[in-house]
Amino acid sequence: MTNPVPHIADMAAYALADLTAPKGKRLISLSQNESVRPPSPAVAEAMRQATQTPHLYPDPDWTTLRTAIADLHQIDAADIICGNGSLDLIGGIARAYLCAGRAALVPEHAYPFFRTATQMTGARIDIAAETKATVDVDTLLAQTKPDTYLVFVANPGNPTGTRLPRSELLRLRDGLPNQAILVIDEAYGEFSDHLNEPMFDLVTRDDTIVLRTFSKAYGLAGLRVGWGLFPAQIGAQMRKLLNPNNVALPGQMAATAAVHDQAYMRETCDITIARRDAFATRLRQMGLSVPDSFTNFTLVRFPSAVLAAKADAMLRHEGVFVRPQTGAGLPDCLRVTTGAAEDIDVTADLLADWCHNNGVFS
Numbered sequence: 001m002t003n004p005v006p007h008i009a010d011m012a013a014y015a016l017a018d019l020t021a022p023k024g025k026r027l028i029s030l031s032q033n034e035s036v037r038p039p040s041p042a043v044a045e046a047m048r049q050a051t052q053t054p055h056l057y058p059d060p061d062w063t064t065l066r067t068a069i070a071d072l073h074q075i076d077a078a079d080i081i082c083g084n085g086s087l088d089l090i091g092g093i094a095r096a097y098l099c100a101g102r103a104a105l106v107p108e109h110a111y112p113f114f115r116t117a118t119q120m121t122g123a124r125i126d127i128a129a130e131t132k133a134t135v136d137v138d139t140l141l142a143q144t145k146p147d148t149y150l151v152f153v154a155n156p157g158n159p160t161g162t163r164l165p166r167s168e169l170l171r172l173r174d175g176l177p178n179q180a181i182l183v184i185d186e187a188y189g190e191f192s193d194h195l196n197e198p199m200f201d202l203v204t205r206d207d208t209i210v211l212r213t214f215s216k217a218y219g220l221a222g223l224r225v226g227w228g229l230f231p232a233q234i235g236a237q238m239r240k241l242l243n244p245n246n247v248a249l250p251g252q253m254a255a256t257a258a259v260h261d262q263a264y265m266r267e268t269c270d271i272t273i274a275r276r277d278a279f280a281t282r283l284r285q286m287g288l289s290v291p292d293s294f295t296n297f298t299l300v301r302f303p304s305a306v307l308a309a310k311a312d313a314m315l316r317h318e319g320v321f322v323r324p325q326t327g328a329g330l331p332d333c334l335r336v337t338t339g340a341a342e343d344i345d346v347t348a349d350l351l352a353d354w355c356h357n358n359g360v361f362s
């Protein structure tokens with residue numbers, strides 16, 4: 001057998017959600033931060049139209065989609081690059097700026113794919129401690145080194161759900177060394193747009209990238225469409241290394257239709273936020289600790305890692321799949337996606353009974 005290159009051989013595969021329901025139980029998946037509901041009805045019509053020309057390649061330049069996004073956010077369409085999900089873009093950024101001898105810096109409870117993308121390039125990953133499951137700008141700045149080329153921050157964060165205000169991101173950017181590119185991953189940005197702290201203007205500094213996705217608030221996870229706003233020099237590198245025609249025709253057409261129905265997406269966010277906050281309130285009443293979330297999920301902290309694992313096993317046994325967070329350095333936490341109302345209620349009921357029956361807070 002031929003050996004792979006050493007840094008790939010040393011890597012662990014990305015940990016996917018385990019979704020095998022016990023026999024006879026309905027599967028309730030609250031583990032992948034998917035939308036509470038299907039996308040705008042306009043999306044189904046766009047996908048029907050896409051079925052007319054499957055023999056033709058899609059637009060490799062995403063022109064219509066880029067124009068729709070640019071109009072919405074009042075940004076320059078020329079600086080937008082679309083990806084096969086934002087993971088495509090995160091991987092591309094890592095390939096363009098990392099290699100053995102360079103490093104990426106991430107917060108302690110960072111989105112795990114930042115590590116995967118870094119390791120694929122043979123670069124080192126450095127980690128900065130967080131404070132109360134929130135990104136800490138001071139520890140990030142203290143960890144920067146002459147070979148730090150990328151700093152990945154998801155804001156709001158996944159799996160924490162917490163968020164840094166714009167002023168803190170500006171302080172981070174100002175304190176980073178010149179060679180370091182700041183990547184602000186706003187996969188959940190639509191759930192905190194109402195706070196009115198857009199970060200797109202930072203891209204004009206030429207050292208910052210802002211990423212978004214259609215997988216969460218827009219409900220298009222199955223179609224794989226993400227996008228980012230890139231400084232021109234960085235965008236030129238990305239265009240060299242992304243697969244041409246990376247976003248299939250149904251994805252481009254669906255995402256364009258979804259952008260045009262803002263009222264629907266905003267309503268999805270409102271439904272999600274109300275349900276998420278009601279769930280958090282119930283859990284806090286039980287005695288569980290829940291940081292304020294700015295996303296479509298809730299991070300639930302148990303009194304110990306052992307109790308978190310037991311609660312996870314109990315939920316699994318009932319067919320409810322949430323996401324354990326040992327891999328993100330939070331072994332005492334479970335992340336629960338805000339799903340259908342009925343599914344979220346079942347989950348809260350199961351946790352309430354479990355806390356009661358096991359004397360967790362008595």
Ligand SMILES: *Cc1c(COP(=O)(O)O)cnc(C)c1O
Nearest residue numbers: 085086087154158187213215226
């Ligand atoms: C879900 C998620 C993504 C990836 O989304 P795509 O489906 O690839 O667009 C990226 N970053 C964070 C923080 C996420 O939670």
